[in-house]
Every structure is written in structure tokens, then in C-alpha cells.
Amino acid sequence: MSLLSVENMGISLVGPGNMLVEGINFSLEKGDRLGIIGESGSGKSITALALLGLLPGSMKVTGRISLAGTDVVNSSERDLVKIRGSKAATVFQEPLSALDPLMKVGRQIAGPLKLHQKLVGEAARREVYKLMERVQLSDPDRISASFPHELSGGQRQRIAIAMALACKPEILIADEPTTALDVTVQGEVLLLLDKLVKEEGMSLIFITHDLPVIARVVSRLLVMQDGHIVEEGSTSNIIESPKHPYTKKLIEAARTVTAVPYVNEKIGKRK
Amino acid sequence: MSVTTSESPQEKAYESSRLELNSSLIIGGTLISIVLVIALVSFFWTPYDPNDMGEGIRLGAPSMQHWIGTDKLGRDLFTQLMIGARLAFVVAIGSTSIAAFIGISLGLLAASTRNRYIDEAFSYFFDVLIAFPTILMAMLVVTIRDASISSAILAIGFSASAIVSRLSRISATSILKTDYVKAAIACGTSRPAIIFRHVLPNIYPILVVQLMLVASSAILAEASLAYLGLGAPPPQASWGRMLLEAQRSVMRAPWGAIVPGVMIIAIVMGLNFLGDGIREHFDPEMRNKN
Amino acid sequence: MTVNHPIFETKDLVKTYSRQGSSVNALDGVDLTLRSGVSLGIVGESGAGKSTILDILLGIEKPTRGTVKYHGQELDMANRKQMNQFRREVQVVFQDPKTSLNPRMRVGSIVGEPLRSLKIEGDSAQRVREVLKAVGLNPDVVSRYPDEFSGGQRQRIAIARAIASSPIVLIGDEPVSALDVSVRIQILELFQSLKNLLNLTLILVSHDLAIVGQLCEEIIVLKNGQIVEAGDTRTIFTNPSADYTKKLLDSVPTFLSTYPG
Numbered sequence: 001m002s003l004l005s006v007e008n009m010g011i012s013l014v015g016p017g018n019m020l021v022e023g024i025n026f027s028l029e030k031g032d033r034l035g036i037i038g039e040s041g042s043g044k045s046i047t048a049l050a051l052l053g054l055l056p057g058s059m060k061v062t063g064r065i066s067l068a069g070t071d072v073v074n075s076s077e078r079d080l081v082k083i084r085g086s087k088a089a090t091v092f093q094e095p096l097s098a099l100d101p102l103m104k105v106g107r108q109i110a111g112p113l114k115l116h117q118k119l120v121g122e123a124a125r126r127e128v129y130k131l132m133e134r135v136q137l138s139d140p141d142r143i144s145a146s147f148p149h150e151l152s153g154g155q156r157q158r159i160a161i162a163m164a165l166a167c168k169p170e171i172l173i174a175d176e177p178t179t180a181l182d183v184t185v186q187g188e189v190l191l192l193l194d195k196l197v198k199e200e201g202m203s204l205i206f207i208t209h210d211l212p213v214i215a216r217v218v219s220r221l222l223v224m225q226d227g228h229i230v231e232e233g234s235t236s237n238i239i240e241s242p243k244h245p246y247t248k249k250l251i252e253a254a255r256t257v258t259a260v261p262y263v264n265e266k267i268g269k270r271k
Numbered sequence: 272m273s274v275t276t277s278e279s280p281q282e283k284a285y286e287s288s289r290l291e292l293n294s295s296l297i298i299g300g301t302l303i304s305i306v307l308v309i310a311l312v313s314f315f316w317t318p319y320d321p322n323d324m325g326e327g328i329r330l331g332a333p334s335m336q337h338w339i340g341t342d343k344l345g346r347d348l349f350t351q352l353m354i355g356a357r358l359a360f361v362v363a364i365g366s367t368s369i370a371a372f373i374g375i376s377l378g379l380l381a382a383s384t385r386n387r388y389i390d391e392a393f394s395y396f397f398d399v400l401i402a403f404p405t406i407l408m409a410m411l412v413v414t415i416r417d418a419s420i421s422s423a424i425l426a427i428g429f430s431a432s433a434i435v436s437r438l439s440r441i442s443a444t445s446i447l448k449t450d451y452v453k454a455a456i457a458c459g460t461s462r463p464a465i466i467f468r469h470v471l472p473n474i475y476p477i478l479v480v481q482l483m484l485v486a487s488s489a490i491l492a493e494a495s496l497a498y499l500g501l502g503a504p505p506p507q508a509s510w511g512r513m514l515l516e517a518q519r520s521v522m523r524a525p526w527g528a529i530v531p532g533v534m535i536i537a538i539v540m541g542l543n544f545l546g547d548g549i550r551e552h553f554d555p556e557m558r559n560k561n
Numbered sequence: 562m563t564v565n566h567p568i569f570e571t572k573d574l575v576k577t578y579s580r581q582g583s584s585v586n587a588l589d590g591v592d593l594t595l596r597s598g599v600s601l602g603i604v605g606e607s608g609a610g611k612s613t614i615l616d617i618l619l620g621i622e623k624p625t626r627g628t629v630k631y632h633g634q635e636l637d638m639a640n641r642k643q644m645n646q647f648r649r650e651v652q653v654v655f656q657d658p659k660t661s662l663n664p665r666m667r668v669g670s671i672v673g674e675p676l677r678s679l680k681i682e683g684d685s686a687q688r689v690r691e692v693l694k695a696v697g698l699n700p701d702v703v704s705r706y707p708d709e710f711s712g713g714q715r716q717r718i719a720i721a722r723a724i725a726s727s728p729i730v731l732i733g734d735e736p737v738s739a740l741d742v743s744v745r746i747q748i749l750e751l752f753q754s755l756k757n758l759l760n761l762t763l764i765l766v767s768h769d770l771a772i773v774g775q776l777c778e779e780i781i782v783l784k785n786g787q788i789v790e791a792g793d794t795r796t797i798f799t800n801p802s803a804d805y806t807k808k809l810l811d812s813v814p815t816f817l818s819t820y821p822g
Binding site (some may be wrong): 257 | 606607618690705712737741743744745749768769771772774775794795797798799808809810811812814
């Protein structure tokens with residue numbers, strides 16, 4: 001049985017049925033690295049939220065989502081809480097809103113440890129420090145005693161990653177994890193994610209609008225547009241020989257906007 | 272540090288709720304309309320003259336002739352109720368207008384000044400005023416002037432202006448920080464024009480909700496003043512005074528106290544619901560636009 | 562041959578912000594020159610001082626120390642006549658099209674605001690339609706509200722507003738960063754064509770080297786309020802001298818590295 005299997009999933013608004021997302025089918029095995037790429041309005045983010053039952057009450061999900069044996073669509077909130085953090089964990093775009101501004105980050109990392117592994121006190125503290133080391137945060141004493149706003153964007157995102165890894169989940173879902181970071185930090189955090197996913201043997205679902213970023217991290221791609229998957233395949237196939245016109249448009253656009261003049265101009269679109 | 276715009280379909284769907292009325296609006300609207308109709312009708316017709324002591328049935332129970340009964344002087348209670356409704360609206364509108372006028376202008380002034388000291392001075396002033404209980408303020412004004420409707424309106428209006436000004440100042444400050452205000456400055460738009468063209472249109476929903484609450488507390492304040500004997504003197508009919516006068520006989524003739532009490536509750540709740548409804552109505556829009 | 566006279570000239574620009582006792586230098590001695598026809602890119606990450614320099618160049622903030630000269634004259638925010646002329650000639654496009662347009666104003670009023678505020682003569686309604694056409698929008702959109710449009714379209718509206726007064730300098734603050742990738746190209750091309758058509762000199766403030774490189778002939782690299790490196794685009798990109806510049810260039814994602822397998 002697949003680690004994650006999504007069958008004919010649809011998301012709509014409760015009430016006058018506005019279908020936001022339709023006909024989503026994909027599966028994830030252990031160790032898989034799947035990317036979902038799309039622009040705004042493609043439905044990629046709500047698809048990710050649906051996997052863990054994190055959609056607001058104003059939306060309803062149809063179809064089947066089977067995550068590590070749990071039927072997400074039909075599970076109660078209590079059952080979902082059990083798998084969030086322990087079977088699958090998330091890292092979102094804006095670490096500032098994912099972290100509690102009034103709690104020191106050390107305690108926040110310990111949160112999932114306490115919830116899922118019943119770890120407290122000294123044992124928890126040691127585990128927190130180990131996690132901080134793994135996400136390459138030096139000076140763990142000072143950082144674990146800090147509040148989120150006292151840290152830099154890159155540090156905050158590393159804390160978010162540490163929290164996600166705390167209970168060794170089988171799946172990591174990352175939604176635009178580097179988009180809000182400074183360019184020079186983006187690369188480091190991406191490398192970190194790559195390394196950790198490999199070390200833990202986790203599966204990864206990476207969602208973004210940024211094609212060059214996703215190309216480095218995933219082996220398989222789903223291209224979404226207007227709530228549908230328009231193309232899927234291996235990363236190299238899609239980038240080298242895209243078939244759907246929308247995919248072609250995305251790739252062409254990405255090449256042009258990352259072309260640094262005099263350095264790596266790919267297409268001759270100059271002044 | 273790029274941010275993706277997210278005009279996902281769900282946000283577009285939120286916009287369509289702009290046209291739908293929510294339950295709070297309906298409940299509030301209905302309650303207020305009922306009381307408003309009663310008040311308006313009172314200008315044209317009441318069952319009896321308010322001072323008509325008629326057949327002299329004191330503290331009469333509700334009957335076909337007197338729908339809510341009579342008070343201790345034999346006057347028809349329903350008539351008093353209708354005229355009292357008039358007073359409630361006059362007080363509500365009067366106080367709210369004063370609170371709005373003083374509050375919004377001072378609040379906007381405080382927000383738009385570049386001088387931090389003036390801003391801080393205003394803030395302290397508002398905070399002190401907010402802390403001062405409305406009833407005490409009203410008692411002060413009434414003692415200085417006289418017990419009348421206008422004194423009550425002035426006092427309540429002045430007291431309520433403090434909260435309105437603080438809210439105006441805070442909302443205006445956040446609007447003044449937006450990019451579109453910056454763009455307006457870059458376009459050469461003058462400060463007053465920025466306030467009228469950009470700030471006011473974007474803060475009025477919040478202010479309207481607050482003013483609804485001001486109106487409801489104004490009615491409560493007037494009723495309390497009247498109950499304390501500091502309100503408009505007779506022959507002006509007032510729900511508060513109806514309560515005061517019914518107090519002594521509340522055991523024998525409860526309707527004299529219950530009915531004005533219910534009316535006060537109705538209009539206060541009506542205004543609160545209306546305020547909630549307006550806030551709910553605009554909230555998804557605001558979330559959408561920001 | 563046209564003589565390139567400096568439009569902007571700043572010397573030793575310092576801007577200090579004090580917060581709860583401690584003071585921070587958002588800008589710490591910035592010298593820059595903008596010459597007519599030579600578009601300038603200001604590159605840096607967060608905290609570099611980009612927004613501060615932008616506010617100063619727009620005449621919205623006064624520097625703590627140092628001078629800003631526009632066409633050779635020191636910029637005086639109290640001088641109404643000078644500011645009126647200045648604002649006609651220097652306009653801005655902000656990063657986020659969702660927040661740079663007043664949600665409660667119609668497109669026509671938004672785009673026509675500079676004409677009204679700067680008391681520019683002529684038929685404003687006609688001018689508004691003209692600039693809307695120039696940015697690729699149907700002039701009939703004047704009666705609609707911003708939230709009826711997509712991000713890219715809203716940015717076009719913002720650009721229309723910026724060119725309404727016939728400026729000579731157009732300052733862009735991360736003008737495409739908040740847009741979808743496929744839309745970015747269109748807006749970039751719009752900037753390029755307007756630059757040529759209207760003889761605009763651009764100042765582009767951004768963290769994105771690729772964007773800046775495509776539109777600007779000269780570049781300044783900003784870090785912690787100081788200029789780390791400055792020069793023409795070709796040299797900076799092909800032969801960067803500062804380590805920070807090299808670091809920035811290295812972090813531009815390319816297609817060269819895809820995930821193995």
C-alpha cells in the first residue's frame with residue numbers, strides 16, 4: 001500500500017458548489033520526492049492542506065485521501081491530530097505566522113515531542129538541542145530562549161523545520177518554504193531540507209511557484225493550473241520536453257526571469 | 272523575498288457574499304425597524320393623549336382599551352411607550368452624531384499629525400475621557416446645566432467621543448502606512464485630500480460598527496439617567512422614567528416595568544446585532560483586500 | 562549628442578532610526594548619481610536599506626545627514642513649487658499591486674490622481690484613457706474597482722498611474738516580485754518598452770539580480786546601509802569584486818542543477 005494515495009480528490013466551497021480543485025490523483029511511496037508547481041489560483045496550497053485535513057470549515061473535500069493508513073477525508077479531528085506531526089509534518093512559507101509569537105522557540109520545538117512522544121523535562125530538552133543541531137542552528141542556548149521575532153527569517157524557518165522533524169514523520173509537506181527568505185539564505189535552507197529528507201528517509205511533497213527551486217529538490221513533478229493537474233512526470237522530462245502548453249509557458253517564463261545578463265543568458269531576449 | 276499573489280477562487284467566492292445579508296443584519300434590522308416604526312407612528316397617532324388621565328383607572332392591567340395598561344396616574348402606558356421610542360431615537364441619533372463629529376475629527380487629527388508630542392497628548396486625553404464613566408459625566412453636565420434631553424445628549428455624546436476618537440486614530444494610522452497612501456503622497460496629494468480620499472473611505476466600516484454600539488449605549492445611558500431622576504423631566508415620556516415610576520408598584524403591576532424594560536432591551540440588542548452584522552458583512556471583504 | 566546631466570545626486574546619505582533607546586543606521590553614507598538615460602539598479606536583501614533610500618529619493622523622508630540634489634538643487638520638502646515639479650517628474654511603482662491601489666477607489670480616479678493633485682492642465686479623462694492604453698489595458702476599465710483585476714493587471718494600473726504625469730524618472734520597488742512568474746515577463750517587457758518609448762530613466766530597487774540586470778545599465782549593491790560595490794552592469798556581473806556581490810550572483814537559481822533522477 002502506498003504511503004500516501006490521493007484518488008479523485010476535489011475541493012469545493014460549502015454551499016453553492018464552486019469547485020476549487022478537481023480530479024486530483026497521485027500517490028507517494030516511501031522516499032519519493034514529489035513537487036507540485038503552479039501559480040496563484042492553481043489550488044496547489046489547498047491541495048496540500050487537504051492532505052492533513054487542514055482546510056477551513058468553509059471548504060469540503062471529496063474523493064479519497066489515504067495517508068499512512070488513515071482515511072483523512074472521513075477522519076475525526078481527534079484522529080487527524082494524532083497523525084499531524086507524527087506521520088506527516090508541514091513547513092509553510094511564513095515562519096512568523098507558523099510560530100507562536102509569545103512562546104520561546106525552545107518550548108515550541110518541544111511541543112510536538114510532548115504531544116506525540118510524551119517527552120518532557122530533561123529528555124525533551126536534550127532532544128530539542130539535538131534537533132537544533134541537525135538544522136544547523138549554532139548557539140542553541142541563546143536561540144531556544146529567544147522569541148520568534150528576535151530571530152532572522154532563516155533561523156525561524158530552521159526552527160519550523162526542526163518542529164516538523166521532531167517526531168520523525170514519514171512525510172514532509174513543504175509549501176513555499178524558501179519563498180519568503182532572503183536570496184542568499186534560500187539556497188542554504190533548500191540544501192538543508194534536501195539533506196534532512198535524505199537522512200531521515202522521508203518522503204517529500206514540495207509545493208511552490210518557483211520552478212528553478214523545485215527542480216533541484218524533487219524527482220517527480222505535478223503541474224497544476226486552475227485546480228487541475230495538467231501534466232505530470234519526472235522533473236527532467238518535464239523540464240526538457242514539456243507537453244502541455246501551460247507547462248511550456250511556465251518553463252519559458254522561468255528561464256527568462258532567471259537569466260542574468262552576461263552570465264547565463266539562455267534566450268536572446270535582450271535590450 | 273518574493274510573495275505570490277493569491278487570488279484563489281475561494282477569495283473570489285468570499286466577494287460574492289458581499290451581496291448576501293447575514294443573520295445578524297436581519298435580526299438587528301428587524302428589531303430596529305419595529306421600534307422605529309413605533310416611534311414614527313407616534314408623530315401621527317397615539318391611542319391616547321399622553322397626559323390624559325382618562326377614566327382614572329390607576330395601574331390598570333393590560334386590556335382592550337389600554338394595551339399595556341395604565342400608570343399610577345391613569346395615563347395610557349402604550350402611548351408613553353410610543354413617545355418614549357421617539358426619545359430613544361432622538362437621543363441615539365443626537366449623541367451618536369456628537370460622538371462621531373468630535374471623535375472622528377480629533378482622531379484623524381491625532382493620526383495625521385507628524386508631531387509625536389501632539390499625538391501622544393491626544394492619546395492621553397482620550398484615555399482619560401474613556402476612563403471617566405458616562406453616567407458620571409452626564410450627572411456633571413446635568414448639574415451644571417439642567418436636566419433635559421439636550422443635556423443628556425451632550426453629555427453622552429461627549430463621553431462616547433473618546434472611544435470613537437481612539438478608534439479613528441488607530442484605524443487612520445494603519446491606513447496612513449499603506450502603499451496606496453505612499454503612492455498618493457508621491458502623486459503630490461495634500462494631507463487633507465489624503466484623509467478624505469483615502470483614509471475615510473477605508474475606515475468608515477469600522478467606525479459605523481462602533482457608532483452602532485455608541486448609539487445603543489447612549490440609549491442605555493439615557494434610560495439610566497432617567498431612572499436616576501436626572502433625565503428629561505415630565506411631561507416628556509421616557510422609558511427610563513417609566514421604569515422609575517413603575518418601580519414602587521412592580522409587584523402589583525409588573526407590566527409597567529416589564530414593557531419599557533423589554534423595549535430598551537430590544538433596541539439595544541437590535542443595534543448590537545446590526546453592528547455585528549455590518550462587521551461580518553465587511554470582514555470577508557477586508558480580509559480579501561488586505 | 563546629448564549631455565548627460567545628473568538627475569539625482571546624493572552625498573553621504575545617512576538615515577538613522579531610533580528605537581527604544583538604541584539607534585540604527587538604515588543608511589550609512591550612500592553616494593549615488595543618476596544620469597539621464599542610464600537606468601540604475603539598487604540591489605540588496607532585507608535590511609540593506611532599499612526602502613529607506615527609496616523613501617528619500619521619493620521625497621517622502623528626509624535624510625538624517627547628507628544631501629540629495631535633484632537636477633542640481635537640494636531637495637526641500639517644504640518648497641511647494643519645487644516639490645510640485647519634482648513629483649511630476651519622479652514617479653513610483655510599488656511592489657504589491659494588492660496594497661498599492663486604494664481598494665475603495667475606481668481605476669479612473671486612481672490613475673488620474675497625479676493629474677488632479679499636481680494640477681496638471683489638459684483633459685484628464687483623456688489622459689487617463691491614453692495611459693491605460695499605453696500599459697495594455699482597455700480604457701473602459703476606468704469605472705471598475707481594483708479587486709476586479711488580477712495581480713498583473715493591477716500592476717499595469719499602478720504603472721499607468723505612474724506615467725500619467727509624464728515623468729522622466731520611474732522608480733520601481735520590486736515591481737515584479739509579487740507577481741506570478743508568467744506575468745513577470747509581460748510586466749518586464751512593459752517596463753522595457755515604456756523606458757524606450759517615453760525616454761524614462763529607471764531606478765529599480767530589488768533583490769533580484771536577473772530583473773535588475775535586464776533593465777538597468779548601472780548597478781549599486783547595498784548591504785547594511787552601505788554601498789558594497791557600484792558600477793556598470795556588465796562589469797559587476799562578469800567581474801564582481803566584492804564577496805557579497807559574488808554571493809548574490811551565486812544564489813540566482815539556474816536551470817543547470819536538477820535533481821538527479
